[in-house]
Amino acid sequence: MSTRTFSTPAKLKDALGEQQYIANDEIATIMYLSQQLGKPLLTEGPAGVGKTELAKAIAGATGRELIRLQCYEGLDETKALYEWEYAKQLLYTQLLRDKLQETLAGATGLAAAADRLAAEEDVFFSMRFLLQRPLLKAILSKEPTVLLIDEIDRADAEFEAFLLEVLSDFQVSVPELGTLTAVHRPLVVLTSNNTRELSEALKRRCLYLFIDYPTVDQELAMVRLKVPELAPRLARQAVELVHRLRAMDLRKSPSISETLDWAKALVTLNARQLDQQTLETTLSVLLKHESDLQRVEGELTRTEPDIESRPPRRPRLDDDDDFARYRRNN
Amino acid sequence: MEDRIVKFISALRGGGVRVSLAESADAFRAIQELGIQDRERFRLALRATLVKDAGDIPTFEELFPLFFSSGEAPPLLNLAQDLSPDEAGMIAEALRQFSRKLREMLEKLLRGESLSQQELDQLGQMVGLNRADDLRQREWLARRMAQALRFREVQEALRQLMELLAQMGMNKQRLDQLRQLLQANQQALLEQLRQHAGQRIAENLAQRRPDQGIDDLLNRPFNALSDQDMERLRKEIRRLAALLRSRIALRQKRAKTGQLDAKATIRANLKHGSVPIEIVHRDRTLKPKLIVICDISTSMRYCSELMLSLVYCLQDQISKTHAFAFIDHLEYISPDFAGRAPNEAVAGVLARMPSGHYNTDLGFSLEQFSRSFLDTMDSRTTFIVVGDGRNNYNDPRLDIFSTLARRSHRTIWLNPEAPMLWATGDSDMLKYAPLCHTILQVGTLAELTAAVDRFLIQR
Numbered sequence: 001m002s003t004r005t006f007s008t009p010a011k012l013k014d015a016l017g018e019q020q021y022i023a024n025d026e027i028a029t030i031m032y033l034s035q036q037l038g039k040p041l042l043t044e045g046p047a048g049v050g051k052t053e054l055a056k057a058i059a060g061a062t063g064r065e066l067i068r069l070q071c072y073e074g075l076d077e078t079k080a081l082y083e084w085e086y087a088k089q090l091l092y093t094q095l096l097r098d099k100l101q102e103t104l105a106g107a108t109g110l111a112a113a114a115d116r117l118a119a120e121e122d123v124f125f126s127m128r129f130l131l132q133r134p135l136l137k138a139i140l141s142k143e144p145t146v147l148l149i150d151e152i153d154r155a156d157a158e159f160e161a162f163l164l165e166v167l168s169d170f171q172v173s174v175p176e177l178g179t180l181t182a183v184h185r186p187l188v189v190l191t192s193n194n195t196r197e198l199s200e201a202l203k204r205r206c207l208y209l210f211i212d213y214p215t216v217d218q219e220l221a222m223v224r225l226k227v228p229e230l231a232p233r234l235a236r237q238a239v240e241l242v243h244r245l246r247a248m249d250l251r252k253s254p255s256i257s258e259t260l261d262w263a264k265a266l267v268t269l270n271a272r273q274l275d276q277q278t279l280e281t282t283l284s285v286l287l288k289h290e291s292d293l294q295r296v297e298g299e300l301t302r303t304e305p306d307i308e309s310r311p312p313r314r315p316r317l318d319d320d321d322d323f324a325r326y327r328r329n330n
Numbered sequence: 331m332e333d334r335i336v337k338f339i340s341a342l343r344g345g346g347v348r349v350s351l352a353e354s355a356d357a358f359r360a361i362q363e364l365g366i367q368d369r370e371r372f373r374l375a376l377r378a379t380l381v382k383d384a385g386d387i388p389t390f391e392e393l394f395p396l397f398f399s400s401g402e403a404p405p406l407l408n409l410a411q412d413l414s415p416d417e418a419g420m421i422a423e424a425l426r427q428f429s430r431k432l433r434e435m436l437e438k439l440l441r442g443e444s445l446s447q448q449e450l451d452q453l454g455q456m457v458g459l460n461r462a463d464d465l466r467q468r469e470w471l472a473r474r475m476a477q478a479l480r481f482r483e484v485q486e487a488l489r490q491l492m493e494l495l496a497q498m499g500m501n502k503q504r505l506d507q508l509r510q511l512l513q514a515n516q517q518a519l520l521e522q523l524r525q526h527a528g529q530r531i532a533e534n535l536a537q538r539r540p541d542q543g544i545d546d547l548l549n550r551p552f553n554a555l556s557d558q559d560m561e562r563l564r565k566e567i568r569r570l571a572a573l574l575r576s577r578i579a580l581r582q583k584r585a586k587t588g589q590l591d592a593k594a595t596i597r598a599n600l601k602h603g604s605v606p607i608e609i610v611h612r613d614r615t616l617k618p619k620l621i622v623i624c625d626i627s628t629s630m631r632y633c634s635e636l637m638l639s640l641v642y643c644l645q646d647q648i649s650k651t652h653a654f655a656f657i658d659h660l661e662y663i664s665p666d667f668a669g670r671a672p673n674e675a676v677a678g679v680l681a682r683m684p685s686g687h688y689n690t691d692l693g694f695s696l697e698q699f700s701r702s703f704l705d706t707m708d709s710r711t712t713f714i715v716v717g718d719g720r721n722n723y724n725d726p727r728l729d730i731f732s733t734l735a736r737r738s739h740r741t742i743w744l745n746p747e748a749p750m751l752w753a754t755g756d757s758d759m760l761k762y763a764p765l766c767h768t769i770l771q772v773g774t775l776a777e778l779t780a781a782v783d784r785f786l787i788q789r
Binding site for chain 2: 037086
């Protein structure tokens with residue numbers, strides 16, 4: 001499949017829309033910048049706002065292959081970059097024993113034999129025995145790719161420093177092979193849940209995109225897109241309720257994917273309205289902590305009568321409490 | 331325009347956002363890509379390249395409109411235009427009854443004239459706008475400027491004017507209309523003042539040298555810090571913590587190239603028929619374990635917030651940290667820190683253990699520690715006590731302290747007091763001193779940083 005680049009942010013936004021990813025102008029513009037400047041994009045935000053999804057969507061929209069590197073504590077170069085396949089090398093030496101003997105036949109003395117063997121060394125340290133891990137794969141790929149480095153904050157600071165080198169030049173040196181340079185610069189998307197501060201140096205090399213929870217209308221559009229079976233009025237009620245939950249001080253606020261799951265649950269249960277009973281049976285789809293559940297149930301029964309008349313509370317970016325809650329939740 | 335952007339960037343720096351040279355270069359490249367016609371895109375281009383921390387976004391959003399708004403004052407409406415000659419006469423008559431200064435002001439409002447740049451500058455000078463470089467002062471300064479304009483008196487005068495006009499027999503409907511328009515004009519004028527104040531502050535911010543005097547701040551004693559300094563120090567501590575983290579990582583990496591681990595090498599190479607292809611080195615784990623006991627009693631309050639922030643950062647960096655705080659008894663505070671923002675966590679601990687009339691008792695706290703938490707301490711643990719050793723003449727329990735000191739890998743005492751004060755009053759410092767491996771005086775943040783660096787070396 002041929003790959004595409006986009007000439008304006010608006011076109012990028014439309015293309016993301018075709019991938020069933022509803023991007024706002026902010027996301028589309030910054031993503032576009034990342035493509036134009038060739039800089040990695042660092043996305044941060046609460047869990048479940050579609051950071052990983054964005055990388056998948058951009059891969060789909062540009063027609064590039066998505067290469068994903070999931071970070072975790074203890075991730076090191078051998079898991080992220082490359083590794084020699086010892087077992088395969090050994091197997092080949094075993095199988096090629098006759099051939100080796102042939103090569104070595106007639107050599108006088110140990111030194112001469114060693115020299116001859118050394119001449120063949122390249123065979124065993126070639127691309128054939130190189131096990132490519134995601135980073136190297138993205139660099140060596142013949143086609144342009146999207147490299148997703150997921151949850152970079154989980155990796156050690158040591159790995160982060162190593163990543164700097166790769167992200168700035170897109171080249172790695174393998175001692176036995178020399179320096180390998182990227183054929184195409186991959187589009188790099190890093191995601192972070194902000195469990196720890198990333199280093200200044202890494203941030204400096206990236207463009208920064210903070211994705212917050214969407215507004216009611218945006219989220220409603222997502223629900224309508226992904227769960228079209230849900231009645232429009234019910235969908236709006238559901239989304240508004242989710243927004244009210246997010247405004248509460250919960251241990252874990254419901255994410256977008258949980259909203260979608262809930263919408264599907266409502267469809268499956270043939271719910272006609274958000275009454276007490278439906279809520280009680282389905283709230284566990286949204287809330288994953290017992291204490292949250294109890295709190296919300298208490299709160300909802302108290303304010304049940306005006307559930308529909310209340311204006312939705314939107315999470316605002318400039319709200320300090322939101323940041324505090326976001327940090328706490330992560 | 332470029333000039334404006336450069337100024338904006340230095341204002342961001344002045345506002346505490348760390349913007350590197352490379353990032354400002356990126357900003358310019360981004361603007362080249364997106365152009366400056368679309369204000370929204372322009373804003374996003376700047377934000378994505380300059381701001382790399384969600385916490386800095388509010389600063390950005392506040393400064394941006396001050397630099398890149400149209401810069402025009404909100405429009406004021408000219409009332410004089412649609413007045414009939416009759417009405418104009420009435421107003422002129424009524425106006426005559428006010429003093430000159432008020433009359434000028436009222437006429438301005440009626441004609442819908444905004445303040446000239448000169449007038450604004452004059453006002454700014456009167457309220458000290460030239461020295462202001464903190465956006466939080468904006469509203470206050472705008473109010474001060476309104477006061478300098480005698481806004482309240484003008485409002486009062488307007489009310490009187492309306493009454494006068496009513497007496498003179500102006501149409502009531504017309505009068506209401508007039509009042510509304512005048513009110514709108516007043517609002518617009520206030521908005522103009524606000525804008526002016528914001529812009530001036532932003533410009534001052536841009537001129538302020540970033541990180542001005544941070545070195546000076548680092549070397550200032552803790553009890554000589556103002557609230558504003560504290561805010562900056564907190565930021566500095568967070569930055570130090572990140573630095574520490576990478577330093578730890580480096581140390582741990584270096585330690586990997588240790589001795590050959592024969593056992594592990596043989597085991598690893600069994601699959602190759604015991605031909606040693608993979609060499610395994612002994613992994614010298616330098617992962618430090620910390621136990622921190624922090625005094626937050628009255629005598630330490632002035633620095634306990636910073637000390638707790640430090641404890642928080644340590645816990646953030648070194649996963650095996652157990653933190654305790656004490657006044658008259660010991661409390662385990664690690665759970666308070668877990669998963670909370672630094673300021674909040676520290677404030678939470680301080681609120682849970684308010685300083686009061688009860689006495690500092692390290693002896694009892696040590697006893698509690700050895701009773702309930704002794705198992706957390708082993709030969710790899712660094713035991714850190716943060717406090718001034720002022721024990722209110724309670725039993726210092728040197729026996730327990732020496733057991734703990736012997737049991738731990740190292741015992742470090744951080745004391746904000748100068749050594750010459752140790753023997754004075756109720757200080758037991760000299761009794762504890764021989765039992766510690768190291769005692770560091772940490773009266774300033776620079777000393778604190780050096781001290782923390784030493785925990786991590788662990789030699």
